[in-house]
Amino acid sequence: MDNQKALEYWKNLSKTPDLTQQSVKVNKINNHYKEDANFILRFTDKNTDILDLAAGSGGALNLYYNKINFVLAVEKFKEFSNFIVRADNVAIINADIKDFDTNKKFDLVLLFGVMQFFNEQESKQIYTKCKKFLQKERGESKLLIKQQFGLKEDVFVEYSNELKQRYFSTYRHIDKEIELLKNAGFKTISKFDIYDKKANRWDNTHFYALVCE
Numbered sequence: 001m002d003n004q005k006a007l008e009y010w011k012n013l014s015k016t017p018d019l020t021q022q023s024v025k026v027n028k029i030n031n032h033y034k035e036d037a038n039f040i041l042r043f044t045d046k047n048t049d050i051l052d053l054a055a056g057s058g059g060a061l062n063l064y065y066n067k068i069n070f071v072l073a074v075e076k077f078k079e080f081s082n083f084i085v086r087a088d089n090v091a092i093i094n095a096d097i098k099d100f101d102t103n104k105k106f107d108l109v110l111l112f113g114v115m116q117f118f119n120e121q122e123s124k125q126i127y128t129k130c131k132k133f134l135q136k137e138r139g140e141s142k143l144l145i146k147q148q149f150g151l152k153e154d155v156f157v158e159y160s161n162e163l164k165q166r167y168f169s170t171y172r173h174i175d176k177e178i179e180l181l182k183n184a185g186f187k188t189i190s191k192f193d194i195y196d197k198k199a200n201r202w203d204n205t206h207f208y209a210l211v212c213e
Helices: 006-015 033-041 061-067 120-133 174-183
Strands: 049-055 070-074 090-093 108-114 141-150 155-158 165-169 189-192 204-210
Touching: 006 165, 033 061, 033 108, 049 120, 061 070, 061 108, 108 120, 120 141, 120 155, 120 174, 141 174, 174 204
Parallel strands: 049 070, 049 108, 070 090, 108 141
Antiparallel strands: 141 204, 155 165, 189 204
């Protein structure tokens, strides 16, 4: 499986002249930015600092930024990040999350709708790095992940019916992902079913959010 295909898709999409905030969604039917933002806000207060990795066009960020202290949005494609709100408590860095590093610590680290594009080795490296970014002083820092997971087995996609082209996505079995997170140093992983049934259109995958401590 070659995630370069997905990277090429996103790179080409970022160059389209009629780009919109909604364009960054593979599935243009469902918009869950509000549900995502509300879930994130369950773990925040006015003093919370957030690291939003692969922030995309800021669909969720634009709904939660004014209820927290600070958010650093990391997005590979500048064209997508142009849709992220400009505010005193919002910083934007255009970088690949595999290469991104910082000495700053955060109360929450977010990985929403991105980990399906990385293989197991890459994912473990990203999760290990995320643990380093978490704030230790406050004692309640968390990594939040949201994506589709395989229900019975790993589900691999090399052609997208949504996009009508070759693509790459790997929806690992939920138990395998939890094991990856434990191997990266997270001791407690809680699973949340945050969307309604209509969002889960396929019988072999399901959207879940994982809260990792």
